[in-house]
Amino acid sequence: MLEKLANIFRIPELRNRILFTAGVLFVYRLGSHIPTPGINTQLLEQFFQQQSGSALGLVDMFSGGNLRRLTVFALGIMPYITASIIFQLLTVVYEPLARLQKEGDLGRKKITQWTRYMTVALGVVQSFAIALTLVHGSGSVPYVTHPGPGFVLMTVLTLTTGTTFIMWLGEQITDRGIGEGMSLLIFAGIVVGLPHGVEELVQKVHTQAWGAFTIPAVLILVVLMAAVVAFIVFVERSERRIPVQYAKRIVGRRLMGGQSTHLPLRVNSGGVMPVIFAASILSAPLLFANASIFGYSFRDSRFFGPIFEALRSGEPWYELLYIVAIIFFAYFYISIIFRPDDIADNMRKYGGFIPGIRPGKRTADFVNDILTRITLIGAIYLIIVSLIPQILISGIHLNHLWLLGPFFDRMPTWITNGLGFNFYFGGTSLLIVVGVAMDTVNKVESHLIMRHYDGFSGKSARIRGRRSW
Numbered sequence: 001m002l003e004k005l006a007n008i009f010r011i012p013e014l015r016n017r018i019l020f021t022a023g024v025l026f027v028y029r030l031g032s033h034i035p036t037p038g039i040n041t042q043l044l045e046q047f048f049q050q051q052s053g054s055a056l057g058l059v060d061m062f063s064g065g066n067l068r069r070l071t072v073f074a075l076g077i078m079p080y081i082t083a084s085i086i087f088q089l090l091t092v093v094y095e096p097l098a099r100l101q102k103e104g105d106l107g108r109k110k111i112t113q114w115t116r117y118m119t120v121a122l123g124v125v126q127s128f129a130i131a132l133t134l135v136h137g138s139g140s141v142p143y144v145t146h147p148g149p150g151f152v153l154m155t156v157l158t159l160t161t162g163t164t165f166i167m168w169l170g171e172q173i174t175d176r177g178i179g180e181g182m183s184l185l186i187f188a189g190i191v192v193g194l195p196h197g198v199e200e201l202v203q204k205v206h207t208q209a210w211g212a213f214t215i216p217a218v219l220i221l222v223v224l225m226a227a228v229v230a231f232i233v234f235v236e237r238s239e240r241r242i243p244v245q246y247a248k249r250i251v252g253r254r255l256m257g258g259q260s261t262h263l264p265l266r267v268n269s270g271g272v273m274p275v276i277f278a279a280s281i282l283s284a285p286l287l288f289a290n291a292s293i294f295g296y297s298f299r300d301s302r303f304f305g306p307i308f309e310a311l312r313s314g315e316p317w318y319e320l321l322y323i324v325a326i327i328f329f330a331y332f333y334i335s336i337i338f339r340p341d342d343i344a345d346n347m348r349k350y351g352g353f354i355p356g357i358r359p360g361k362r363t364a365d366f367v368n369d370i371l372t373r374i375t376l377i378g379a380i381y382l383i384i385v386s387l388i389p390q391i392l393i394s395g396i397h398l399n400h401l402w403l404l405g406p407f408f409d410r411m412p413t414w415i416t417n418g419l420g421f422n423f424y425f426g427g428t429s430l431l432i433v434v435g436v437a438m439d440t441v442n443k444v445e446s447h448l449i450m451r452h453y454d455g456f457s458g459k460s461a462r463i464r465g466r467r468s469w
Contacts, residue, residue, distance in 0.1 A: 007448055014178070014447045021177035024169050025188050028073070029064075031165070032189075036070045036158050038151045039134070044070055044143050064189020072162035074130070076189070077182050079122035080167045081280045083115045088336060119167055120160060127159035128152070178447075179440035183272065187436040190429045225430065228385060232434045235381045238267040240374050242367065247351045263343070263354075265370060268378035270333035272435040275382055275428055277333070278325035282311070282318065314390075314397050323383050330379035331372075338371060340364040385431045 009015045035041055045068045063076030091097045091111070100107040131152040134143045144151055166185065173181030201218060208214050241262040310317045344364040346352075353359050357366045 008444065011447065011451055014444065014451075017176065017178045017447075018444070021173050021179065021184065024173050024177060024181075025184065028166070028169055028185060028188060029192065031073050031162065032064060032066050032069075032071050034072045036072060036074065037154055038145050039070045040143055040145060041069050044068065047143075064186075064192060066189070070130075072158050073166055075123055075126055075159050075163040075166075077163070077166055077170060077185055078280055078283075079126060079163050080115070080119045080170070080182065081276060082122055083118035085277055085281065086118065087111055087115050088332070092332075092335075116164075116167065120164055123160040123163040124156060127156045127163075130159065131155035178443055179436070183276075183432070183436045184440065186276070186432055190433055228388075228430050229434055231381075232385060232431060233438065235267055235378070236271075236435060236438050240265045240267065240370060242370065243355060244347065244352050245355055247353070263367070265338075265367075265374060266378075267374050268381060269337065269375070270330050270378065271439060272432045273333050274326050274329035274379065275386055275431055277329040278322055279428060281325055282322060316396060319387065319396055322386070326382050326386065327376075327379045330375055330382065334371060334375050340367040340371065343367055382431070386428050390428070 008018065063074060063078070066073045066076060087097070091101050097111065100110060134155075135147040135152065170181030170185055173179065173184055175181075177184075201221075203209075205214060205218055241264055244261050244263050246259050246261070309315075311321070312318060341364045344360060344367065347354075347363060348359040354363055354366060357363050
């Protein structure tokens with residue numbers, strides 16, 4: 001293994017990419033310790049500890065803990081993710097944008113430029129809402145040392161500049177580093193909390209927080225985490241292989257083709273992106289639940305109050321919408337990165353065909369049918385990994401359902417209220433950490449193999465590591 005790790009630094013391009021990525025992540029973590037002026041960070045962090053299981057806690061996890069301290073990177077990459085989702089949806093329903101995307105690199109660069117502009121606009125809106133909430137919604141709690149227009153303007157300028165800089169850092173990692181920049185920034189923000197999570201767990205063991213059930217509860221948590229990680233690795237490496245046969249052709253004086261290969265379709269081709277998209281969409285409206293603009297509180301409103309209450313994390317309606325959003329974005333993301341018509345045209349262009357399937361439209365339909373089935377399996381896998389640990393940790397409040405509440409009240413409390421674990425890594429964070437780590441390692445391995453080095457797992461192990469569905 002040490003020899004294989006040393007191979008990374010024998011390739012100048014790969015070495016420079018890894019060092020560049022590490023440097024950018026260091027800058028990102030350095031900015032996470034620069035607070036926004038005029039904030040009482042201790043009181044604000046206490047408030048976020050009370051909201052750890054809510055949508056604010058989820059947004060704080062994506063920002064790497066920057067939101068609870070309200071650093072210059074407090075908004076994180078959520079505005080960029082939201083802007084990307086909006087433009088990707090528009091390319092499906094708005095024909096001029098669809099034509100622009102089909103123009104190649106020039107059209108994609110134009111859409112990327114508009115995405116950046118919308119990221120800045122969303123950053124201004126969200127930072128303005130945060131500033132007004134801190135000023136008008138603090139009540140007797142002095143979150144702001146010197147409230148006023150100057151604080152609002154400074155907060156908007158600071159947070160918008162921070163999220164724009166994060167967007168630039170992510171793009172630099174994607175272009176000049178290794179891995180997907182935005183996913184790596186989320187990965188770094190989650191991993192940095194691992195020592196704190198382990199420390200909390202050790203303290204619970206020392207203080208016997210759950211009495212005689214403390215040791216079994218910790219063992220259950222560790223076994224559950226190991227099982228989830230193993231399940232994630234198994235499915236992420238699973239693929240559906242479609243056999244492809246290339247006919248023999250005479251090119252000049254040489255006989256070409258006649259070989260058999262396969263078209264690999266990953267079970268979860270979207271990776272962690274459907275989960276990130278679903279979480280960002282559901283958390284964005286819930287940010288207004290804690291907002292108070294000019295004395296008007298959304299949470300105390302007769303109309304918005306019940307809606308925000310029903311959409312809190314752990315509530316049945318929130319979990320139902322979360323499941324629907326994951327399925328939607330799983331299919332939506334696969335429709336963007338995979339185009340069966342282009343795959344069929346390329347196969348026909350080079351004399352390839354699927355045995356028993358006619359080239360052209362029949363091949364495209366066949367590939368599309370397989371993608372539809374395995375994408376559903378991938379979406380179910382994302383739902384299981386995201387929700388099962390969360391249900392075991394905090395439960396799902398089925399007793400809040402209308403008419404069915406009394407029935408679920410008679411069920412064991414661990415079903416509705418969970419086991420009461422307060423560990424840092426839940427299902428969503430584990431999925432992001434393991435998924436991003438595997439994608440990054442695969443990209444490093446592809447660089448090694450391209451330059452005639454063995455990968456991390458060796459040639460034979462790498463082939464056996466793939467699972468066929």
